[in-house]
Every structure is written in structure tokens, then in C-alpha cells.
Amino acid sequence: MKAVYITKQGPPEVLTYGELPDPVPGPGEVVARVRACALNHRDVYLRAGVRGLGRELKEPLILGSDVAGDVLTVGPGVTNVKPGNRVLFHVRWGCGDCEYCQGGRDNLCPNRLEPGIYSRSGAFAQGGYAELFKAPARHAHLFPDWMSYEEAASIPLTAITAWHMLVKKVGLRPGEKVLVLGASGGVGSMGVQIAKVMHGWVIATASSEEKALAVKKFGADEVVNYGKGELAQRVKELTGGQGVDVVFDSVGTDVWEQAFASLGPGGRFVTCGVTSGYKVELHLGQLFSQELTVMGVSEGPAWEFLDVMRLVNMGKLRGFVGATFPLNQAQQAHRLMEARSFTGKVVLRVD
Numbered sequence: 110m111k112a113v114y115i116t117k118q119g120p121p122e123v124l125t126y127g128e129l130p131d132p133v134p135g136p137g138e139v140v141a142r143v144r145a146c147a148l149n150h151r152d153v154y155l156r157a158g159v160r161g162l163g164r165e166l167k168e169p170l171i172l173g174s175d176v177a178g179d180v181l182t183v184g185p186g187v188t189n190v191k192p193g194n195r196v197l198f199h200v201r202w203g204c205g206d207c208e209y210c211q212g213g214r215d216n217l218c219p220n221r222l223e224p225g226i227y228s229r230s231g232a233f234a235q236g237g238y239a240e241l242f243k244a245p246a247r248h249a250h251l252f253p254d255w256m257s258y259e260e261a262a263s264i265p266l267t268a269i270t271a272w273h274m275l276v277k278k279v280g281l282r283p284g285e286k287v288l289v290l291g292a293s294g295g296v297g298s299m300g301v302q303i304a305k306v307m308h309g310w311v312i313a314t315a316s317s318e319e320k321a322l323a324v325k326k327f328g329a330d331e332v333v334n335y336g337k338g339e340l341a342q343r344v345k346e347l348t349g350g351q352g353v354d355v356v357f358d359s360v361g362t363d364v365w366e367q368a369f370a371s372l373g374p375g376g377r378f379v380t381c382g383v384t385s386g387y388k389v390e391l392h393l394g395q396l397f398s399q400e401l402t403v404m405g406v407s408e409g410p411a412w413e414f415l416d417v418m419r420l421v422n423m424g425k426l427r428g429f430v431g432a433t434f435p436l437n438q439a440q441q442a443h444r445l446m447e448a449r450s451f452t453g454k455v456v457l458r459v460d
Contacts, residue, residue, distance in 0.1 A: 273409030
């Protein structure tokens with residue numbers, strides 16, 4: 110099969126387009142013909158060997174965890190999907206045996222980063238920058254016929270992360286005020302949609318008028334161009350001086366101070382990303398005197414993805430594709446990701 114892979118970490122030039130052996134499904138596994146694979150910042154960090162992801166590669170690694178395509182072959186014991194089904198995949202899975210997996214918290218599985226144990230596609234299992242992709246069949250999900258492969262591929266990681274942040278971690282209640290940072294990105298756009306599904310009132314941020322227009326179509330009640338002034342001041346104006354109940358962050362250092370200052374009493378700050386940096390200063394006096402909560406999320410467990418897919422199939426959650434590239438232009442796609450000059454998701458198309 111044709112695939113894009115790395116044999117060492119470094120700049121985009123280490124991405125190699127070439128031939129690798131076709132995967133063969135084992136018991137409980139499925140092989141899909143890939144039609145689209147979305148990029149994530151983790152792909153860029155892993156390729157470059159930064160943000161704690163530096164490692165020596167003993168064999169070619171195919172990046173890419175967000176995959177959509179058609180079921181090609183299934184292994185023994187697979188009953189939930191069959192050849193020809195249009196499917197997308199949940200991106201991470203645990204060992205299935207530890208106390209975390211048994212308790213429905215496979216996102217915290219201590220074995221999830223061990224090579225040879227199914228963990229995360231495109232990191233310790235082969236990913237979707239390829240014509241063919243193998244994964245446990247239980248993580249293959251049907252998606253609507255009216256949805257494109259590119260849009261389907263843009264959904265899994267962003268949706269499960271945003272869902273876990275707002276619904277399971279924060280426990281968003283109807284009528285609560287939510288500030289969504291970086292709302293024109295993949296996770297941010299999902300954050301806006303899920304907050305609205307949960308009947309929240311949403312202030313979204315964007316860094317330009319063009320991105321603000323993109324954000325509005327996902328239902329944000331207000332959009333703040335944080336490049337024009339003080340974010341916290343504008344948030345306080347929009348909330349009658351109260352501040353927001355929840356800050357939804359996937360950006361990191363650049364917006365931390367202003368975003369934290371936007372919280373009202375008893376507010377919750379939840380973060381899943383550090384695209385602009387990961388070191389901040391925390392005012393502990395404000396934390397305890399206002400009874401604020403700061404929490405982090407990596408991704409959600411596999412069972413929560415069932416809730417996400419119900420909303421996807423109802424048309425309540427939509428993917429946001431900002432740019433597409435053919436598979437053999439993965440280097441250009443990575444350069445666009447590094448430039449941070451795009452909206453939505455960057456997707457590789459596999460023809």
C-alpha cells in the first residue's frame with residue numbers, strides 16, 4: 110500500500126511517501142480503505158520529536174489518528190461492521206485488562222503508551238496516513254451517508270475531547286456561560302457546538318474577522334476578536350460584570366492570563382491543549398478566594414464516543430474542514446499546521 114511514514118523525527122522533510130506492507134486483520138480487527146485522515150497537532154509534535162514526544166523509531170511509523178473510510182476486510186469474530194460500511198474510528202484504546210479499562214476509563218490506561226499494546230493510532234499503532242488502516246473493530250463507527258469522508262475524519266479526536274471536557278469533566282449545566290478559546294480550530298468549534306447542545310450561552314474567541322465569521326455558523330452567542338483588545342474586559346461587559354462559569358481552552362500560554370481573569374466566582378477552567386505554550390503563572394489567592402477549579406483533559410474514554418456518534422448521526426455535531434491535501438502532500442499539510450494560519454481541520458485526502 111501507499112503510505113506516508115517517518116523513520117526518524119525532524120522537520121516535515123522526514124515524512125516519506127512510499128510503499129509499506131498491507132495490514133492484515135486479526136481476531137476482532139478490521140482493515141479499512143482510507144478515504145480521509147485529519148491532522149492533529151500531536152502529529153506535528155510526534156514528527157518533530159518535541160513536547161515530550163521524542164523517541165527513537167525502530168520501524169517506520171505511519172502518523173494519523175483521525176481516520177474515515179470503507180471497511181475492506183474483517184477478522185474472525187467481528188460482527189458490528191462488514192465490508193463496504195462507511196466508518197470512522199475512535200482514536201485511542203487501552204489494554205482492556207487493567208483497572209482503568211475495566212472501570213470505563215481507558216483514556217487513563219497505564220499501558221496506553223506501550224508499543225505492542227493497542228493504544229493510539231498514529232503513535233504506538235500504525236495510523237491513517239495510508240491507503241489502508243487496521244484497528245479494533247469495536248472502535249469502528251458508522252457515519253451518515255450525507256457526510257463526506259473529509260468531514261467524518263475531522264470529527265473523532267476533537268469531538269471526544271470537547272465532549273469529555275464540557276459534559277463529563279465540567280458537568281456543564283443549562284444556561285451556564287462558556288468562554289470557548291480558539292473557537293475557529295477543530296476542538297474549539299466542537300466546544301461551541303457541544304456547549305450549545307447542552308444549552309449553554311457561548312462567547313467564542315477568534316483572532317481575525319475571517320475566523321469570527323467561521324465561528325458564528327456553529328452557534329456562538331457572541332464572538333470576541335481577542336486581537337483587538339482586552340479579552341477579560343470584553344467578557345465582563347458581555348456578562349454584566351459577572352464573568353463566565355466555564356473557560357474551555359485548547360490554546361495555552363498566550364491566552365491564559367486573560368482567560369483565567371474572565372472566570373466568575375465558582376468558575377471552572379478546563380484545558381486540553383498547549384499549542385501556544387504550556388507554562389503559566391497561577392494566582393493561588395484567586396483560586397481559593399473565588400473557589401475556582403482548574404482541570405485538564407487528554408481525551409475521553411471509548412464509551413463516551415457512543416454519545417458523540419449519536420449526535421453526529423443526528424446532524425447535531427458537524428466537522429469543520431479548513432484545508433485538504435492529497436496524501437502525497439503530507440509535508441505541505443504539516444507546514445500549514447505549524448504556521449497556525451488555518452481554520453478548522455487540515456485533512457489528507459486518500460484517492
